[in-house]
Amino acid sequence: METTILNLAHGFSVALAPTNLWYAFLGCLVGTLVGVLPGIGPLAGISILLPVTFGLNATQAIIMLAGIYYGSQYGGSTTSILMRIPGEASSVMTCIDGYAMAKKGRAGAALCIAAVGSWIGGTFGVLVLTMVAPPLATIALRFGPPEYTALLILGLIFLAYMSSSSLIRTLLMACLGLLLGMIGIDNMTGHFRYSFDLAELGDGIGIVPVAVGLFGLGEILSTPSAGAVKDIISPRLRDLLPTRKEWNEATMPITRGTLLGFIIGIIPGSAHVISSFLSYAIEKRISKHPEQFGKGAVAGVAGPETANNAASTGAFVPLLALGIPTSPITAVLIGALMIHGVSVGPTLVNEHPDVFWGFVASMYVGNIMLLVLNLPLVSLFVTVLRIPYAYLYPMIIMFCIIGVYAVNNSIVDVWIMLIMGILGYALRKFDFDPAPLVLGLVIAPILEQSLRQSLIMSNGDYLIFFSRPISLGLMMVSISLLALAAYAFVLQRTDWRTKLAEVEAGEKEL
Amino acid sequence: MILRADHVAGAFFAGVGLLVIALSGDLPTGTLSLPGSGFMPKIIAVLMIFFGVVLALRARESKPFASVPWSDAKHAAMVVAITAIGVALYEWLGFLTTNILLMFALLVIIERRKLLPAAIYSIGVVAITYVLFVYLLKTPLQTGPFGI
Numbered sequence: 250m251e252t253t254i255l256n257l258a259h260g261f262s263v264a265l266a267p268t269n270l271w272y273a274f275l276g277c278l279v280g281t282l283v284g285v286l287p288g289i290g291p292l293a294g295i296s297i298l299l300p301v302t303f304g305l306n307a308t309q310a311i312i313m314l315a316g317i318y319y320g321s322q323y324g325g326s327t328t329s330i331l332m333r334i335p336g337e338a339s340s341v342m343t344c345i346d347g348y349a350m351a352k353k354g355r356a357g358a359a360l361c362i363a364a365v366g367s368w369i370g371g372t373f374g375v376l377v378l379t380m381v382a383p384p385l386a387t388i389a390l391r392f393g394p395p396e397y398t399a400l401l402i403l404g405l406i407f408l409a410y411m412s413s414s415s416l417i418r419t420l421l422m423a424c425l426g427l428l429l430g431m432i433g434i435d436n437m438t439g440h441f442r443y444s445f446d447l448a449e450l451g452d453g454i455g456i457v458p459v460a461v462g463l464f465g466l467g468e469i470l471s472t473p474s475a476g477a478v479k480d481i482i483s484p485r486l487r488d489l490l491p492t493r494k495e496w497n498e499a500t501m502p503i504t505r506g507t508l509l510g511f512i513i514g515i516i517p518g519s520a521h522v523i524s525s526f527l528s529y530a531i532e533k534r535i536s537k538h539p540e541q542f543g544k545g546a547v548a549g550v551a552g553p554e555t556a557n558n559a560a561s562t563g564a565f566v567p568l569l570a571l572g573i574p575t576s577p578i579t580a581v582l583i584g585a586l587m588i589h590g591v592s593v594g595p596t597l598v599n600e601h602p603d604v605f606w607g608f609v610a611s612m613y614v615g616n617i618m619l620l621v622l623n624l625p626l627v628s629l630f631v632t633v634l635r636i637p638y639a640y641l642y643p644m645i646i647m648f649c650i651i652g653v654y655a656v657n658n659s660i661v662d663v664w665i666m667l668i669m670g671i672l673g674y675a676l677r678k679f680d681f682d683p684a685p686l687v688l689g690l691v692i693a694p695i696l697e698q699s700l701r702q703s704l705i706m707s708n709g710d711y712l713i714f715f716s717r718p719i720s721l722g723l724m725m726v727s728i729s730l731l732a733l734a735a736y737a738f739v740l741q742r743t744d745w746r747t748k749l750a751e752v753e754a755g756e757k758e759l
Numbered sequence: 760m761i762l763r764a765d766h767v768a769g770a771f772f773a774g775v776g777l778l779v780i781a782l783s784g785d786l787p788t789g790t791l792s793l794p795g796s797g798f799m800p801k802i803i804a805v806l807m808i809f810f811g812v813v814l815a816l817r818a819r820e821s822k823p824f825a826s827v828p829w830s831d832a833k834h835a836a837m838v839v840a841i842t843a844i845g846v847a848l849y850e851w852l853g854f855l856t857t858n859i860l861l862m863f864a865l866l867v868i869i870e871r872r873k874l875l876p877a878a879i880y881s882i883g884v885v886a887i888t889y890v891l892f893v894y895l896l897k898t899p900l901q902t903g904p905f906g907i
Contacts, residue, residue: 304897417814421772424807428779428800435796442796443782466842470835639870643862644884646842650849650858651888655898663846667839674835678827679768697799709791 257379260606264614269312272305273611276313277618280320284340285328285630286641291321292687293465295581296457297648299588300655307589308604312611314585315565318578319371319612322558323619326363327630330550331356340557342529346542346549353545358491362547364623366503366555371616373507374514374562378569379609382598385570389595392571394702395713399723401696404573406727407516408685409734416734419685422676426689427696429454436694437701449661456584456691458653460577462666463683465649467673469642489624491547499551502532506555513556514563516575524560525553562612569597569605577687584691588656762824769815776808837869853903858885 263269283294295317302310325340330347343363350359392400409419432443433453444450491499506528513524532552533542542549567573572594574580583593591601598605623630653666676683707713714720779800789795845861852860859881866877892898 300898301892417810417817421807421810421814424803424810425772425775427803428775428807431800431803438787438796440786440796442786442800443779470838471831639866639872640880642838643865643881646838646865647858647862647885647888650842650846650861651854651892651900654849654901658901660846660850663849667843667846670842671839678829679764680821681768700799701794704791704794707792709793711791 253379253383256383256602256606257610259602260608260610261613263308263603263607264312264610269309269607269611270614272309272313273316273615274618276316277320277323277615277622280317280322281324281327281619281622281630282633283317284321284324284326285633290464290468291318292460292578292581292684293468293649294321295578295585296460297465297645297652299457299581299585300652302585303588303655307586307591307601308607310585310589311582311604311608312615314582315608315612316615316618318582319558319561319615320619320622322371322561323364323367323623324630325557326367326550326554327360327623327627328634330359330363331631332634340525340554342525342553343550345529346544346546349543349545350547350550355491355495355545357489358495359547359550360627361489361491361624362495362499362551363554364620366499366506366551367558368616368620369503370507370510370555370557370559371562371619372613374511374559374565375609375612375616377511378562378566378612382566382570382605382609385566386595386598389571392595392719393717394699394706395717395720396723397695397699398703399714399720399727400571400573401692401699403723403727403730404575404692405689406730408575408688418681422681422683422685423689426686426691427693429459429686430690430693431697436698447661449657449659453694454665454690455656455662456581456687457656458662458666459669459690460581460687461649461653462669463673463676463687465645466666466670467677467683469645470670470674471677472638472642489627495547498547502528502548502552503555505531506552507559510556510559511563514560514575515566524556528552528556565612568593569608571595572597574688574691577684577691580688580691763818763821764824764827765814765818765821767824768821769811769813769818771811772814773808773811776804776806776811779804779807834869838865841865841868849901851903854900855885855889856903857901858888 264273279294279298280291283291295314298317299314302313305313326343326347329340329343330351333344333348347359347363350356405420405423408423409416430453432450434440434444434451435442441451506524509528509531510524513527529542529549529552532546532548533539536542536546536548538546564575564579567575568579568582572583572592574583586593586604591597591604649666650663653662654660656662673683703713704711714724783797783800783804786797786800787795788797788801841861841864844864845857848860849857862881862884863877866872866881867874889900892900
């Protein structure tokens, strides 16, 4: 514990350096804007802005990119409350009661509760991350190829199980991502795979063109400019403070949302989306006045907003301790660190203490910055929404091209982005969530290498995954989850995924 | 039988799986004790075919293919076409010229904006971005025939 405190103190000395503070601020500011703007989510935002970090060192880069990530969670609530448009997926639940509060003249209070809840959820997440990640990394040092294989398989199954779309759809997306991740030179044999004599494909398909194409360009193609401008409720600064009654109503949902969000954040999948949905469902279920939900219940804003921010922070635990991405966003962050020559995994805490502890400390600082940014400047952020979408999207396309081209100075990457944009558009038409594809793309090389190494180690015996204690435990969890999914399928039970889809489609009662 | 969205999606993914297997012909599968470079792609392709078939078999739960909304397809196709032209010209004309033309074309051809505001906006946004990247962020951008 003492070592952790000393390391954290070192982290603060890194995070509070003026240059790092500036990049944390920049990340939070851009992240809030990314969250506010419909049609550009955190994943596309981080990917597009990745080249901006090329001139920075690894610590500054991760501080800025993480700021964009959790800043977008804050910003997403603004459009949900004031316009009933979720800036990004995790803010869907906030739309329901947040907008209802705004219609009743309590927009300022809703924004304040969302911001304070987000701050508490985020800060709690960082506190636990500080304590949990280093010891977990020590355990992870004992991981060999079979353990990594079992962990990655569990990650994929968890992703499918917890995904907001159906199990089969998620698995199909993950398979497509895994196949895309196998394009290029095979590290173990040197064979070129599916590269069609294009030298640029020898190194494989990068995560940036795929992520920007699917989530940036794909979203633009799916958003006709005619329907993008909506009425905006402008809150007055003096109305920002909630009443004592509203604070009392928010206290317990914030507490529950914090714990729930963090736990779900550690689990692979679109954690922040799921956590906000579950938080809303729980708050409604245990409320003494469930009839108020949908009509401006404070708990309907406080719980989900807190949970999605706590989940965003929770997602950093497996990333920093194990080097395993649990969401496409953390996958992009791994890619960003790799570009800067930092390998993410159990050795990160010892080999790059400045990056690890500087990053952790910057999250404390960033959460305070976001609280300060989001409340007084809310009217300013909302002003951005008044720019007609017809003028906004050409600018986003330009940033997509700059962002993708700058990673490798490769026009092939830009063509891949364009193809992925078309794919992203088509996937939306057929109700597929592209997020598992990106995750599959990132884990493909690690999964393939660890699986093949495990088989070589065991002379082709699959039982190696069941003969070592850690991999056995992980495999048993995977099998249990598959059994549960099969059970639900057999019973044709309407589970929470279907309910979420219904809520997203038409805000059906939970 | 009504053709449903998941019939089409399932057939597409099964087709992709078959295509991967066909393209993997020259990749050695190896053995279990020494897996080759085609080992993993073939496993994933088989899984993809399986999931694609399952999706198609369960297609009655999905919406009819005819009800998939394509009203925005013309807009999307035009954006893709203009962006593709921009991408094709990017390395030849450089960042400044290509992006000014790209934004101007998107605003005038697709969004039917007036020429002068579209031109001012395109030149202004691209110039600000150029200064931001090249001078403030020290990130070099693609140069064109005249070194800009």
